[in-house]
Amino acid sequence: MAMQPWFTQAKLGIFVHWGVYAVDGVAESWSFYAGELSREEYLAQLDRFTAANYDPDAWADLFTRAGARYAVLTTKHHDGVALWDTDATDLSVVKRSPAGRDLVGPYADALRRRGLHVGLYFAHNDWSHPDYPTVRPAHLHRPWVDNRFAMPAPGAEDPAAFERYLAHVHRGQLRELLDRYHPDLLWFDGSWERDEQQWRMGELAASIREHSPDILLNGRMMGHGDYLTPELGVPINPPDMPWELCYTLGDYWGHRPDDVNVKSVRELVRVFAETIGGGGNLLLNVGPRQDGTFVDEHVQRLEGLGEWIARNAEAVYPTGAGLPYGHHYGPSTLSADRSTLYLFCFDTPREFVELRGLYNKVRDIRVLGTGEHLGHRVVGGFPSRNVPGVVRIDAPVTGDPYATVLALDLEGELALYRGHGEG
Known part of the structure; x- marks a missing residue:
């Protein structure tokens, strides 16, 4: 069945x-x-x-x-x-x-x-x-x-x-x-x-x-x-x-x-x-x-x-499994249409939160529970070899006492780099 x-x-x-x-x-x-x-x-x-x-x-x-x-x-x-x-x-x-x-x-x-x-x-x-x-x-x-x-x-x-x-x-x-x-x-x-x-x-x-x-x-x-x-x-x-x-x-x-x-x-x-x-x-x-x-x-x-x-209900249902280990220091989930990624941060974010191996451009980042919008920048990468940089997200002003959830609205469906880098 x-x-x-x-x-x-x-x-x-x-x-x-x-x-x-x-x-x-x-x-x-x-x-x-x-x-x-x-x-x-x-x-x-x-x-x-x-x-x-x-x-x-x-x-x-x-x-x-x-x-x-x-x-x-x-x-x-x-x-x-x-x-x-x-x-x-x-x-x-x-x-x-x-x-x-x-x-x-x-x-x-x-x-x-x-x-x-x-x-x-x-x-x-x-x-x-x-x-x-x-x-x-x-x-x-x-x-x-x-x-x-x-x-x-x-x-x-x-x-x-x-x-x-x-x-x-x-x-x-x-x-x-x-x-x-x-x-x-x-x-x-x-x-x-x-x-x-x-x-x-x-x-x-x-x-x-x-x-x-x-x-x-x-x-x-x-x-x-x-x-x-x-x-x-x-x-x-x-x-x-x-x-x-x-x-x-x-x-x-x-x-x-x-x-x-x-x-x-x-x-x-x-x-x-x-x-x-x-x-x-x-x-x-x-x-x-x-x-x-x-x-x-x-x-x-x-x-x-x-x-x-x-x-944080938006990050719970309806969602599916998130990123494999290594992309983010914590669990994550993905929206049903695969265009919104939810990052769970167990520790209070300090200065920035990192996300590695993301091909998509990020349209917007929100803190669930407070509605705060966060800035971000992409650091490094090797564009000519199709290796994306690291997304560094500004730490929110106010986090959740148990786990802060960041919602990343992406351009298109989630696409990840799973290679070893280029030299």
Whole structure:
């Protein structure tokens, strides 16, 4: 299928890791998988998961203020606990927790009321269902996955049980999400414990697209997804296909009281600019408390990022990837018609800002957020050998506290010199 244009122009999505793990502030699913506590102790958190102050309209308003165009909610993590009333198992917050209601439908409705696209996270694996840990892949590329929550001991395989899991739990729950909530995007995780043939990923992707032709599937589909999902670090060499960086506000995904290293607005602006400068989206994660509310500091950070995006919206959407490294000391983006170049300056510009290898003449230079117009001159170059000089842009009088953006209106579409110079 063709990439949906809304996705490549969304630029910012909000990832929401919400589940029973927020009750005691433990690692989502991994805490019992790694033996930090028993699965019984982990699932006992269900008794205290209330969603008492869950306000999906307030969530959607916050995401809008942050500048996001879509969000992704963890409908079921590796622990197998569903946030909706699934018919496939009894392990849901609807049946087993004081929350006692569907949490996915109100989220989807609230996003759509604000024009945001609906993403649903779904774990392929399920460390709580007895039919899941019943087969082993042909090759264990990651030895740590040889865990009894994930697969049986050698010689104890039960392929028929895994087929039941695929048909009634995995496929069954996905059909429920598609039929009930009509997501724009499915964000998969947890495929690494089986091989492609065991999951029958090609067949799964085809059936999802037949059901929902306009849906997007993330890259954790063993070659059958629509875009890549690097995690926690901006790629040095951005992929040459659509991509999305999933990134945390603090150190963890789900809510944890000890998660005190919350990134500053300046850090978030930097990683956001680097991501969109490389042609990607930022999927920025926030973990609500068990009652459905966000930590005040997280709200402030999202709002701060959104205020910067609003001041510099022209450089954010609709734009594409900017200059390759080496032309400007910082990220950049390019307008849809490729005639306006946006330079991001993380440090306060002093005296001048340099741009190298630009063939185009520059008609005008503006500072986004203030409207100040800047002078410039071209220094050096070797015109007879078709080597352009360096564009030196006067530093603005007033910059942005987080990142100053300069808009260069060019004559014609961007044209760059990529040679080694002439002697």
